[in-house]
Every structure is written in structure tokens, then in C-alpha cells.
Amino acid sequence: MALNRRQFLSGVAAATAIAGFDPIGGRWIPVAEAKKNKPIPPLEGELVTDPSSLEAYSTDAGNIVYGTPNAVLRPASVADIQKMVRYCADNRICVAARGQAHSTHGHSLATLMIDMGTLDAIHSIDAGEADVDAGATWKDLLHLTVPQGLTPPVLTGFTGLSFGGTLSMGGISSSFDRGAQIDHVYELEVVTGNGDIVRCSDTKNRDLFNGVLGGLGQYGIITRAVVELVPALPRALNFQLIYLDDQSMFRDLWKLLRRNEFDDVFNMWVPSPMGPGFMSVLNAVKYYDPAQPPNQAHLLRDLEHVAPMMQVADTTFLEYALRVDAAVDGFKAAGMWDDVMHPWFDVFLPGRTVEHYVREVMPTLTPEDVGEAGFFLLFPQRRSRFKRPSLRLPQDEWIFLFDILTAAPTPGYDAAYADRMMRRNRRLFDKARLHGGYRYPIGSLDFARVDWVHHLGPQLPEHNKLKARYDKKKILTPGIDI
Numbered sequence: 001m002a003l004n005r006r007q008f009l010s011g012v013a014a015a016t017a018i019a020g021f022d023p024i025g026g027r028w029i030p031v032a033e034a035k036k037n038k039p040i041p042p043l044e045g046e047l048v049t050d051p052s053s054l055e056a057y058s059t060d061a062g063n064i065v066y067g068t069p070n071a072v073l074r075p076a077s078v079a080d081i082q083k084m085v086r087y088c089a090d091n092r093i094c095v096a097a098r099g100q101a102h103s104t105h106g107h108s109l110a111t112l113m114i115d116m117g118t119l120d121a122i123h124s125i126d127a128g129e130a131d132v133d134a135g136a137t138w139k140d141l142l143h144l145t146v147p148q149g150l151t152p153p154v155l156t157g158f159t160g161l162s163f164g165g166t167l168s169m170g171g172i173s174s175s176f177d178r179g180a181q182i183d184h185v186y187e188l189e190v191v192t193g194n195g196d197i198v199r200c201s202d203t204k205n206r207d208l209f210n211g212v213l214g215g216l217g218q219y220g221i222i223t224r225a226v227v228e229l230v231p232a233l234p235r236a237l238n239f240q241l242i243y244l245d246d247q248s249m250f251r252d253l254w255k256l257l258r259r260n261e262f263d264d265v266f267n268m269w270v271p272s273p274m275g276p277g278f279m280s281v282l283n284a285v286k287y288y289d290p291a292q293p294p295n296q297a298h299l300l301r302d303l304e305h306v307a308p309m310m311q312v313a314d315t316t317f318l319e320y321a322l323r324v325d326a327a328v329d330g331f332k333a334a335g336m337w338d339d340v341m342h343p344w345f346d347v348f349l350p351g352r353t354v355e356h357y358v359r360e361v362m363p364t365l366t367p368e369d370v371g372e373a374g375f376f377l378l379f380p381q382r383r384s385r386f387k388r389p390s391l392r393l394p395q396d397e398w399i400f401l402f403d404i405l406t407a408a409p410t411p412g413y414d415a416a417y418a419d420r421m422m423r424r425n426r427r428l429f430d431k432a433r434l435h436g437g438y439r440y441p442i443g444s445l446d447f448a449r450v451d452w453v454h455h456l457g458p459q460l461p462e463h464n465k466l467k468a469r470y471d472k473k474k475i476l477t478p479g480i481d482i
């Protein structure tokens with residue numbers, strides 16, 4: 001049953017209509033029982049409460065953590081979000097936004113979930129910026145900007161992610177010299193946990209701006225964003241360099257980073273076709289204008305890869321930007337994505353220890369650790385490009401995001417597999433922390449209070465201050481379990 005404003009106002013279905021929430025009983029209260037409860041405010045959108053519709057919201061891309069919300073708001077306006085957040089604050093009901101639910105550990109689960117997908121307008125695009133609803137996806141924007149010769153400067157591998165989702169997490173790409181997506185935002189509109197609509201930027205309500213960008217949904221729900229656009233060159237040349245050992249891959253990786261001649265550089269490990277173990281595929285990508293094609297021999301000079309095995313993909317910029325989206329579509333069509341458990345492991349490592357960590361970890365990994373539809377990734381990043389304090393990162397000149405994008409062999413929940421993978425992630429995380437690593441919280445990791453204290457470190461007093469100021473009742477985004 002979806003209750004919209006008209007039904008509330010006219011009293012249609014009054015016998016079953018919901019009038020309030022019982023925080024002690026943890027249930028929504030029918031009108032007939034709700035004489036003394038504070039009524040739900042009239043909404044322009046829908047409040048979904050029927051069990052079969054709610055079932056679709058009970059997990060995320062991880063398929064590991066389950067928890068059916070009591071209700072889902074499909075807002076028709078920011079005012080709807082504001083009203084329901086206020087209602088939740090008054091009644092101490094936990095609430096979280098849900099973008100595309102592509103995080104993997106129950107991040108967006110809450111008693112009241114807000115499906116941001118109903119607010120997905122791209123309001124405007126001009127030469128330097130785009131004004132977007134938080135429920136729109138980066139892919140939606142790319143389809144509009146690339147024909148105009150524009151792109152956001154930083155794109156995640158997969159672009160079917162909501163603005164609100166990646167701006168709450170960070171948004172890391174293989175463009176190693178540009179920081180994260182959160183470093184390219186001019187302004188946000190936020191509904192705070194207190195239910196106030198606040199616009200913030202580097203010059204206006206800066207504490208909220210810095211808090212919310214990479215803030216894991218803890219201080220407000222992002223409803224709208226003004227993000228940077230830069231010129232997009234028409235084509236992308238992707239060299240896939242193959243290595244038989246990681247030492248030579250790392251030597252070339254460091255060389256390419258220091259030369260700074262490519263736009264994107266990242267390593268992928270895939271199951272080796274030559275026997276057990278994994279093989280390094282270093283991707284070095286140059287964007288270009290066909291009027292000025294790049295000098296390939298110069299770009300690839302003095303490298304140690306196995307030259308005859310190199311593959312080169314020369315595509316449009318848009319094809320390159322959407323390559324992971326196309327792969328995910330393929331996995332979906334083959335029944336290898338939906339309902340498949342994805343116990344992902346994601347950690348930032350300092351440049352000074354990354355090779356040591358990889359050398360220790362890679363030999364311990366088996367085909368089950370990656371699965372049929374999974375792989376390992378290493379994204380280098382120049383640390384000085386990252387400006388936002390909520391995203392916790394190691395200190396070093398270079399940092400590396402190491403991801404194990406594990407996929408279970410078949411769809412469906414398997415408790416023993418979940419247990420094995422969660423223990424693996426903890427083991428790998430503990431090792432990463434000893435190497436100066438930080439969790440990138442998109443993945444699946446059980447984190448205790450002491451882990452959060454360590455994770456937030458010097459940011460902890462600011463976190464507490466922002467919580468006390470903007471989410472006084474501590475109702476926002478419980479799924480990440482801070």
C-alpha cells in the first residue's frame with residue numbers, strides 16, 4: 001500500500017491508512033489506533049509500507065546484510081524529505097537515504113528508507129558546472145555532457161551510482177592526479193538530521209559541507225549538488241600491459257606515475273591463463289583529440305611489460321567511461337549479478353607499504369576470493385589532491401586503493417560463505433592497518449566502536465560536534481554502524 005497525499009487528505013483507505021509510528025513497538029500505526037500519536041505529515045510523494053514492496057529494499061549489492069525497512073519514502077520533493085526527517089527526529093526513528101544501493105554491507109538500511117531515485121533531475125549544465133538532484137546518477141549526467149564536450153573530472157569505474165551515494169563515500173577513480181569526486185563539488189543542498197534544509201559550500205556553512213562530503217550519511221541527506229565539469233577529449237586510448245610478476249608491474253607503475261603523461265593508471269589482477277595465481281594487467285589510459293593522436297612509442301618507452309601480450313583499446317571517451325557499466329550489464333544478463341553475494345574488501349594503503357602489503361596478501365588469495373565475476377584492483381592516487389577531511393586516508397605522497405571485488409559463485413545467500421569472507425576481510429583489514437591502511441567504507445567489514453575511534457582519529461571531535469549540531473537525535477544512517 002502506497003499512501004500519497006491525496007489518500008491522506010481524503011481519508012481513502014482510512015481503515016488501513018498509516019497515521020504514525022510506535023517507536024517502542026517498532027511498527028507503523030493504523031489511523032484507527034492512532035488517536036494520540038503525532039500524525040504523519042501530508043506528503044506529495046508516497047510512503048510505501050506493504051511487505052512485498054518493502055522486500056525489494058531489504059538488502060543491497062552485497063546481499064550479505066538484510067533488514068527490511070518499516071517504510072520507504074518515495075519523495076516527490078525535498079519538502080517531503082524534510083517533513084519525514086523531522087517526523088523521524090521527533091519520534092527517534094532511524095532514517096537513511098538509498099541511492100542505487102551499490103554499497104555492500106547494509107549501509108542504506110534503516111527503519112525509514114528514503115528512495116532518492118524519485119528525485120533524479122539534472123537541472124542545468126553549463127561550461128563549468130552541473131546542478132543535479134542527488135538521486136540522479138553520474139551515468140545520467142555523462143550521457144548529457146559528453147555530447148557537449150564536457151565531463152566530471154573524476155569518474156568512478158562504474159557510473160550507475162547516485163550523486164548522493166558517491167558524495168557520501170568519496171568517489172575514487174583511476175584518474176590518479178585529480179583527487180576524489182568530493183573534491184570537485186561547488187555546493188550542496190542538504191536536509192540535516194534535524195530536518196532543516198541547508199545550502200552549504202566552501203564559503204557557506206563550511207562545517208556541514210566538509211562533514212557531509214565523504215561523511216557516510218551521518219550529518220545530513222544530500223538532496224542536490226553543484227558539481228564541476230571540465231572539457232572531455234573525444235577519445236580514450238587504453239593500453240593494457242601484462243606482467244608475469246608484480247615487481248616489474250610496480251616498477252612500471254611508479255615510473256608512469258612520476259612521468260605523469262597518462263590520464264588514468266590502474267592495475268587489475270585477473271586469474272592467470274598460464275596456471276594458478278593471478279596476473280597483473282596495468283591499464284594506462286590517454287584521452288586524446290584525433291587531430292593530435294598521442295605518440296604511443298614515447299608513452300610506453302622503457303617499460304618492462306610483456307610487449308607481445310599488450311592489448312590496446314581505442315574507443316570514444318564515453319565508451320571508455322561506461323566500460324564497467326557495460327561489464328555489469330553483461331553479468332546481470334548472465335545471471336551473475338542480482339542476488340549474488342559481493343563481500344567486497346576495500347582499503348587505502350600508503351605508497352611506502354603498498355608493495356609489501358600486496359606481496360604478503362596476494363599469495364594467500366584463492367579463486368574463491370575473487371569468484372567468476374570478480375577481480376582485484378589497485379588505484380594509485382596523489383594524496384595532495386584530496387581536500388575533504390571526512391574521507392579518512394593515509395598520509396603519504398602517494399596512496400593506493402586496493403579492492404578485492406569478490407563475487408559468490410552462484411546467486412543466493414550462503415551463511416558459511418558469508419562467514420568465511422567476513423573473516424577474510426577482517427584478517428586483511430587488520431594487516432592493512434598495521435601497514436598504515438584505512439578502510440574505504442564502501443565494502444563489507446564488521447567494525448567495532450574501537451575501530452571507528454581509530455578510523456576517525458583526529459576527525460573524531462569534529463564528527464561528534466557535527467553530530468551534536470546537525471543530527472541531534474542521532475537518527476541518520478545507522479547501517480554503517482558508527
Ligand SMILES: Cc1cc2nc3c(=O)[nH]c(=O)nc-3n(C[C@H](O)[C@H](O)[C@H](O)COP(=O)(O)OP(=O)(O)OC[C@H]3O[C@@H](n4cnc5c(N)ncnc54)[C@H](O)[C@@H]3O)c2cc1C
Nearest residue numbers: 099100101102103107156157158162164165171172217222
Ligand atoms: C560495480 C561497482 C563499481 C564501483 N566502483 C567504484 C569506484 O570506482 N570508485 C568508488 O569510489 N566507488 C565505487 N563503487 C562503490 C560506490 O561508490 C559506493 O558503493 C556508493 O555509495 C554507491 O552509490 P549508491 O548510489 O549505490 O549509494 P548507496 O549504496 O545507495 O548508499 C551508500 C551510502 O550512502 C548513503 N547515501 C545514499 N544517498 C545519500 C544521500 N543523498 N545523502 C546522504 N547519504 C546518502 C546511504 O545511506 C548509504 O549509507 C562501486 C560500486 C559498484 C557496485
